[in-house]
């Protein structure tokens with residue numbers, strides 16, 4: 488029995504020293520020290536020994552067990568530290584290596600103007616409202632008092648999506664007015680920037696897709712004076728405090744009275760030059776007092792409330808602001824153009 492124990496000791500210590508990983512070490516622990524392990528198997532036979540032999544063998548077995556445990560522990564620690572060392576070596580970072588530069592983009596000129604306009608109006612207590620780009624003709628035309636036969640309703644002007652002409656790509660942001668008013672009673676103060684679509688040939692100043700920002704204010708006692716004051720704030724914030732504006736009578740079906748707003752040409756100060764095409768003025772937006780029919784159609788009593796609305800083309804603002812000569816530059820995504828705005 489003694490030789491049996493000795494050979495277990497030798498064999499186990501050799502195996503432990505050779506164990507390649509913690510898993511193998513665990514298996515050895517079970518094999519030698521486990522309930523069904525080789526050491527237990529020997530100890531089960533202690534009963535067959537004489538009274539003198541029993542304590543000796545028992546003691547030897549205990550020493551061997553302690554020896555195996557110590558060897559397991561030692562090998563375990565050695566494996567752990569080898570593992571750690573390897574990890575440290577493999578995952579070593581050279582903090583002196585120069586990093587890979589991350590190219591920082593720039594906001595698109597249109598986005599700059601968009602953000603600027605929204606900021607100006609938020610400063611005046613407006614909220615931003617959104618509307619769908621695929622719009623019902625009911626909202627883009629009928630409820631804006633745009634009658635059958637109006638040119639914007641022609642196939643040649645509008646991208647219809649259905650045969651019956653009931654759904655199309657909106658040709659202005661004005662339907663958002665209707666969407667807001669039918670949901671909300673006054674006071675209303677919103678702006679709504681977004682994409683609009685018209686069947687225009689693309690050239691230096693036209694595109695079948697462009698951007699507008701709609702504005703709408705409805706409350707008790709709103710007058711044309713509020714419209715002028717608000718738009719003057721916008722244009723002076725955009726173009727400088729000395730900007731001269733002109734409100735010129737015009738016609739829109741959904742406002743009455745309606746106007747177009749011009750700014751005096753800052754190149755020639757009204758003399759007439761190449762920039763303003765000899766006019767002395769540059770048209771920037773359309774506006775007017777919300778038509779009583781439009782208010783009533785949204786469940787707002789025109790006897791109690793009045794309002795103004797405006798629509799401004801964002802490409803035009805951006806082109807003026809950054810002296811961009813050709814609208815197409817804004818949609819061609821040439822990085823050489825875009826980089827100039829960083």
Ligand code: PHE
Nearest residue numbers: 659661773774775796797798
């Ligand atoms: N929707 C008009 C256009 O696209 C602009 C406008 C908006 C005019 C609101 C008056 C009031 O030309």
